Amino acid sequence: MKEIDQSKTPLFDALKAYHEREVIPFDVPGHKHGKGLAELAEYLGPKVLEVDVNAMECLDNICNPIGVIKEAEDLAAKAYGGEHAYFLVNGTSSGVQAMILACCNPGDKIILPRNAHKSAISAMILSGAIPIYIQPEIQDRLGIAMGVSLESVKNAIEEHPDAKAIFMINPTYYGVVSDLQSIVTLAHQKGMLVLADEAHGAHMHFHEEFPLSAIAAGADMSAISIHKTGGSLTQSSLLVLNSKKVAAESVKSVLNLTQTTSASYLLMISLDIARKQLATKGKELLDGVLELSRYARNQINEIGGYYAFAKELIGTPGTYDFDESKLGINVKDLGLTGYEIERILKIEYNIQVEIADLSNILCIISLGDQRKSIDILIQALKDIKKKYGKQQAKDIITPPLRNPELIVSPRDAYYSLKRVVKLRDAIGEVSGESIMAYPPGIPVITPGEKITEEIVDYIEALKEQRSMLQGTEDPYVNNIKILGQQPVG
Structure with a gap:
């Protein structure tokens, strides 16, 4: 088998070659290499707008890629262990919708966790599929939804043997991973497809100390937010297919129902470059992510009043594995809510966290983080405890534990x-x-x-x-x- 050269960036190289030709544009976009939007070109630098161009033969077309986009997608597929990959320029939401549309007809049942992203619900509306919800486990101390248990998946399959597919989250926003490999094995034995939302797991495939990626676990399809933890530009994602039961042509056809015919080459070349970086340097870079994440947790847990949770949760209900790049910090023992901590960090310390809920804040540690920024966060949390910490912990308000009754689709x-x-x-x-x-x-x-x-x-x-x-x-x-x-x- 011919070895794949992951150091190549075919789409990026083609765009650079086009730029170097200094073509006189009479096509769109109308800013004509930045000349028609001088203020933005001045702020960002002229080259950004000079490479914001339209699809043409030498640059291929996302709707029917046969040239450099296809080459770049094939490299991405191999990097993630799949047979086919598709660049997405409308985020992983579009990938989630495409997976469900490609696998479910109107009236088909699909089993999914109740804590699935809203894009999965949008896919139900678009496809006409009927959701069969599994309640995720709730962690009482943290007040958040975890993964789903293998037993709950087994029960759902027994109750709905006619379901077409199972939709999984790998990992959750807070880094929790279900036993995906066992779920895939069970689903395939029952003739069901497995689709994965890996919006927060773009990095996991490239380091053995992270949980298994969905494709490595045997899933049929995975939608991956390269922009979240893989280094590409916001809104750029990847859909990976590795299934004998889903035709690659069908997936492309579904994507073309909703995706733009004017895909941003800035987004697509960022996918090309991010894939190269992950495939060739991912292990080294993720070593650094793990080191920073572990350092941050140790330091934060020594402050008192905070609980930066991680792999000690493995083995508790709904937690088969854990992604350590998700620095979740429980703050309830300070007597403050996560929302209050988020606002204090932003207003007083110029620090932006990823999300907050009633009991926690979440910081993402990724390829671009440095020890200096981690130390600033740690010091800010120490200051907040001194200035605002209270004696009495706030009561946890957990999400409803029962799935709402589905009356109509x-x-x-x-x-x-x-x-x-x-x-x-x-x-x-x-x-x-x-x-x-x-x-x-x-x-x-x-x-x-x-x-x-x-x-x-x-x-x-x-x-x-x-x-x-x-x-x-x-x-x-x-x-x-x-x-x-x-x-x-």
Whole structure:
């Protein structure tokens, strides 16, 4: 078998060659190599806009790649252990939707964790698939959803043997990994496909001390946010296929239903370069990520009042493995919420964390971090404890433990007649919208589900803590759409 040269960057090389020709443009984009947007060119540097060009023969086309994009995608596929790969310029959300659309017809069942990203719910609306939710395990001390147990997957398969696929998260936002390899084996024995949302796991395939990547675990498809932890530009992701049951041509066809015909070459060359870096230097770079992550945890846990959690959770319900690049810090013993710590860090210390919830903050340690920035974070947390720490820990408000009852499919709910009511007046009604805290973008309620008092209480608790809620047409989430025609008179 011919050895793959992962040091190549075919798309990046082609774009540099095009730039060096100093072509006179009479095509789009209209800024014409930056001349028509001088203020931005001056701020970013002219070269950025000079390489923001349109698809053409020498640069290939994302909708039907047969040249340098295809070469770059093939290199990415091999880097991740797959047979085929597809560049995504609308984030992993588009990859999640493509996977489900490629595998599920209207009415097909798909098994998935309740803490799946909102893009999976959007895929239900687009495909007409019926979600069969598995409740993830809840970690009482942290107050967050973990992974799903193998037993819960077995139960879902036994109850729904006609399900077409199982959708998994690898890892969760906080770094928790389910026993994906065993789940894949079980699913394939039952004739079901396994699809993976690896929005937060782009790095894991390239170092043996991280959990198994989805493709390495045997999954059929994986949508991977290279931009989150792999080094590419925001919005650039990868879809990897490694299945005898899903045709590569079908996946391309599905992607072409929704993806742009004017893909950004800045995003695509960043994927080409990030893949090269991961494939050729990933082990070395991730050694540094692990060293920084472990150093940060040790230092933070010595402060007192904070709990930076990691691999000690392995073996607890829903936690088969753990991604150490996710620096989750539980803050409840300080008597402060994660939201309060997030705001203090931002306003007083000029530090931006990834997400916050009622009990935790999450910092991502990735390829670009340095010891200096870690030390600044550690000192800030020490200062916050001295200045703001309280004696009494706040009560944990956990998400509802029961899955809402699905009354109608997400697709039918989306297209049904709806009316707007006050949030608390919606108890007992069927939701016509989703509500989620973003990040992480995990819905509390989705279209077609029955709204309970427990759900409304939780949403109101999130609002009181100034969580960033979205999904409803009402930006303040005071009102929600429910199914049913507007009363007359």
